[in-house]
Amino acid sequence: MAMLGYAEIIAAxxxxxxxxxxxxxxxxxxxxxxxxxxxxxxxxxxxSRIHDFITEVLKRSGSTFEFRGPWFTKMNFMVxxxxxxxxxxxxxxxxxxxxxxxxxxxxxxxxxxxxxxDSDTWRYNRSLLHSLFKQxxxxxxxVKTIQKKLESSLIPVLDHVRQQGTVVxxxxxxxxxxxxxxxxxxxxxxxxxxxxDFPQVACEKAFNEAEExxxxxxxxxxxxWKFQKWLQIGxxxxxxxxxxxxxxxxxxxxxxxxxxxxxxxxxxEIAEAHVDLLTYLxxxxxxxxxxxxxxxxxxxxxxxxxxxxxxxxxxxxxxFWLVATHPLVEAKILEEIKENFGAxxxxxxxxxxxxxxxxxxxxxxxxxxxRLFPPIPFERKEAINSDVLPSGHRVNPKTMILFPLYAMxxxxxxxxxxxxxxxxxxxxxxxxxxxxxxxxxxxSFNAGPRTCLGKDLSFVQMKMVATNILCNYHIKxxxxxxxxxxxxxxxxxxxxxxxxxxxxxx
Numbered sequence: 029m030a031m032l033g034y035a036e037i038i039a040a041x042x043x044x045x046x047x048x049x050x051x052x053x054x055x056x057x058x059x060x061x062x063x064x065x066x067x068x069x070x071x072x073x074x075x076s077r078i079h080d081f082i083t084e085v086l087k088r089s090g091s092t093f094e095f096r097g098p099w100f101t102k103m104n105f106m107v108x109x110x111x112x113x114x115x116x117x118x119x120x121x122x123x124x125x126x127x128x129x130x131x132x133x134x135x136x137x138x139x140x141x142x143x144x145x146d147s148d149t150w151r152y153n154r155s156l157l158h159s160l161f162k163q164x165x166x167x168x169x170x171v172k173t174i175q176k177k178l179e180s181s182l183i184p185v186l187d188h189v190r191q192q193g194t195v196v197x198x199x200x201x202x203x204x205x206x207x208x209x210x211x212x213x214x215x216x217x218x219x220x221x222x223x224x225d226f227p228q229v230a231c232e233k234a235f236n237e238a239e240e241x242x243x244x245x246x247x248x249x250x251x252x253w254k255f256q257k258w259l260q261i262g263x264x265x266x267x268x269x270x271x272x273x274x275x276x277x278x279x280x281x282x283x284x285x286x287x288x289x290x291x292x293x294x295x296x297e298i299a300e301a302h303v304d305l306l307t308y309l310x311x312x313x314x315x316x317x318x319x320x321x322x323x324x325x326x327x328x329x330x331x332x333x334x335x336x337x338x339x340x341x342x343x344x345x346x347x348f349w350l351v352a353t354h355p356l357v358e359a360k361i362l363e364e365i366k367e368n369f370g371a372x373x374x375x376x377x378x379x380x381x382x383x384x385x386x387x388x389x390x391x392x393x394x395x396x397x398x399r400l401f402p403p404i405p406f407e408r409k410e411a412i413n414s415d416v417l418p419s420g421h422r423v424n425p426k427t428m429i430l431f432p433l434y435a436m437x438x439x440x441x442x443x444x445x446x447x448x449x450x451x452x453x454x455x456x457x458x459x460x461x462x463x464x465x466x467x468x469x470x471x472s473f474n475a476g477p478r479t480c481l482g483k484d485l486s487f488v489q490m491k492m493v494a495t496n497i498l499c500n501y502h503i504k505x506x507x508x509x510x511x512x513x514x515x516x517x518x519x520x521x522x523x524x525x526x527x528x529x530x531x532x533x534x
């Protein structure tokens with residue numbers, strides 16, 4: 029009798045789980061909501077194509093759905109690609125949607141920099157950086173730094189590859205190029221990652237590994253990666269080791285800069301033109317009589333590395349792949365450059381910034397690359413107070429909300445039936461100007477009060493690189509190359525961009 033009683037209890041429990049499962053599946057049809065495991069199995073099963081999978085789910089769910097993680101893991105969150113919802117969170121109700129403590133915990137290597145900070149800490153960081161970015165001398169410094177790196181490293185390396193007739197990973201070249209640039213801009217130090225022998229630079233490798241490891245914190249329960257961190261195993265061990273190497277590099281640069289400025293002060297020497305980020309922050313603290321500790325400088329530098337290195341490298345990698353696979357677009361870009369700079373593109377020299385900003389078709393091609401392959405493929409917010417989104421979805425306090433930028437660039441209701449096509453023309457007006465698109469639809473540079481401070485400078489940098497490479501070389505991806513997104517917080521190519529390079533004859 030006792031055995032029969034136990035069997036009835038188990039049968040009843042299983043029936044309950046089945047009915048509960050059916051009810052939740054009916055309520056959330058976009059993804060199957062399994063008992064106990066929630067929707068996580070489908071995410072893990074489709075992890076290798078997670079960005080396209082989430083896009084498909086959003087199309088089936090009407091642009092917004094609720095994700096349910098395994099029971100008791102606190103992995104529940106809302107996902108939305110509705111531009112009106114995004115506008116509501118990033119602009120209209122900005123103060124109610126923050127990064128939050130869970131975000132800072134997950135992105136712990138970022139420290140208390142501008143990307144992870146909220147409220148007064150964020151406002152202080154932004155105000156400090158805004159005062160630097162608006163200085164003409166800083167823009168001149170950035171342009172000169174990039175021009176120097178183009179002439180001394182990028183063009184010579186590509187020339188060497190062309191002469192050797194070998195296959196090169198253009199993504200690796202661009203990663204090294206932008207890493208050297210951001211080191212010079214932020215730290216005033218060039219590690220020379222980009223050279224003919226493609227050296228293995230420990231700090232650059234560590235930075236890449238740290239970003240890849242942070243991504244995995246998004247797809248496993250917090251208790252799992254916390255446990256791995258405590259045991260120092262798996263991705264958490266890799267993350268700890270990578271952060272240690274990169275932090276040693278940053279703190280060494282900070283110490284060197286402090287010593288350099290101390291000597292300048294003693295000798296009453298002030299190099300006004302030398303306005304790298306560290307120099308600027310250290311001078312500001314003296315003028316305002318506010319002491320920044322080394323960790324503040326470290327956090328500011330790390331965040332600027334993510335903003336100024338990864339986004340540019342990612343955007344340019346996808347841009348060159350798209351242009352190389354769309355010869356008509358390539359021809360139009362070259363024609364526009366010829367009209368503005370003349371026929372001798374290989375002797376561009378120091379580019380005229382005003383002319384560069386007038387390259388509307390090139391600008392449109394870069395925007396298309398950013399739309400289809402946004403460098404930061406998803407954004408994350410957390411609600412402080414209860415709210416109702418414009419779509420009608422109710423948001424409770426502490427609700428985590430994701431809006432996938434990758435999916436937003438591929439939805440018909442936002443971009444039309446040709447949303448999957450690479451069409452720079454959609455960004456160019458009939459008069460040849462640049463078409464304005466609201467930032468809550470094109471979120472690659474964020475929107476609202478958190479809009480990227482370096483947006484205009486980013487386009488200048490990308491145009492400088494694109495113009496120099498396209499005018500000098502013809503880039504052809506190797507046959508059979510798969511342009512697949514990697515699994516990281518930054519959208520790069522999983523297998524790199526393997527290409528053959530030849531001299532462009534114009």
